[in-house]
Amino acid sequence: MLSGSGPKGALISLKGQVWLLAKVVTAYIGAVIGAGFASGQEIMQFFILHGASGLKGVALATALFAYLGGYVMFLCTSLKSTGYKEILTLLLGSRVGKVIDILNLCMLLAGLSVMLSGSAAVFGEQFGLPARAGVLVVATLTAMVILGGLDGVLTANVFMVPLKFLAVSLISLAALRLGGGPVNLEPVVPAAAGVAGHWAVAGLLYVSYNMVVPVAVLSSLGRMVPRKIGVAGGVLGGLLLGAAVCLVTLAGLRHFPEASTYQIPLLYLAGRLGYGFQQALGLLIWLAILTTAIAQAHGFASRLAGGALKPYRIFGVGACLLALPLSGFSFAALVRLLYPLFGCVGLALLLALLAAPFSKFFRRPEKMLHIIKRFNIINRKI
Known part of the structure; x- marks a missing residue:
């Protein structure tokens, strides 16, 4: 086990419960709010370009x-998992699960x-610093957080994620309150409607x-x-994510179509509020990049480490080193090349998650209990 777990069945104080809840919520939000979200470009493509339907x-x-x-x-929490392999096998079966596992x-x-x-791009374009320094700073900080184990990752999230969440929300609220016309609810022509021609498809793909x-x-x-804290944290994290998406969408609609002509729509909105907001947003985007990098290195390491701390540290730092060569390519080029693949794998996972509760398998608790016991036996053998 990595760290941070107490004796089985031990009573947790109210303060401890709140702390665990915060760790789950911030881990979830931190994994989603990356550079694309913080820049506003994801929200523009998936929601703002659909006008009023985008709010649906x-x-x-x-x-x-x-x-x-x-x-x-x-x-x-049912599987007492330490990585996503157990979840994939349960949802997709062993054969398909192995394929998705490798792709993941x-x-x-x-x-x-x-x-x-992306860190290199922000260092060079926003702050006028050497681009390569942006790569090395994020790689070093990510490795340092990973060396702290699971508690290090979760504690970093608890402090950094609320900062970027509040920054996105406050900039959006300020943009709604100051300047711009009424919220534009007219959709653009379907041919230009972001990643999908229908709001429901866009929401699903997002x-x-x-x-x-x-x-x-x-x-x-x-x-x-x-389990109760985990489920509550997952639900609360999802609701807060939705609230942030809604605020950015409304702000973008109020400043549409001007905001749609910018590569970083939130930078345009921040610029309307003043130079200080613009610089703060640059820092926010970089912070979003850092927390997403930590989440990805953690996901990679936790999958391969099987709950052991030393291998977790080795695989986490190794991931940072392995990622360095590819980071020399253009940020925009990497996004165009890799993100469509991310979407395809994500869609398979999403459909499995949506279908699972309605299948006969998940309506049989004893079957799931058998699978849980089997995973525990396998983990002990490993």
């Missing part, structure tokens, strides 16, 4: 984030490279695209979080 997509995404967060934590590992490593490249890393992160908490 936001509502759908919020419901899915809340449901899936709670359900994933239910599965993780590759995606986490590739995603870490994208974050390192969640599937953003669930791969959260599943990898949340699955590592199965042994350290009681």
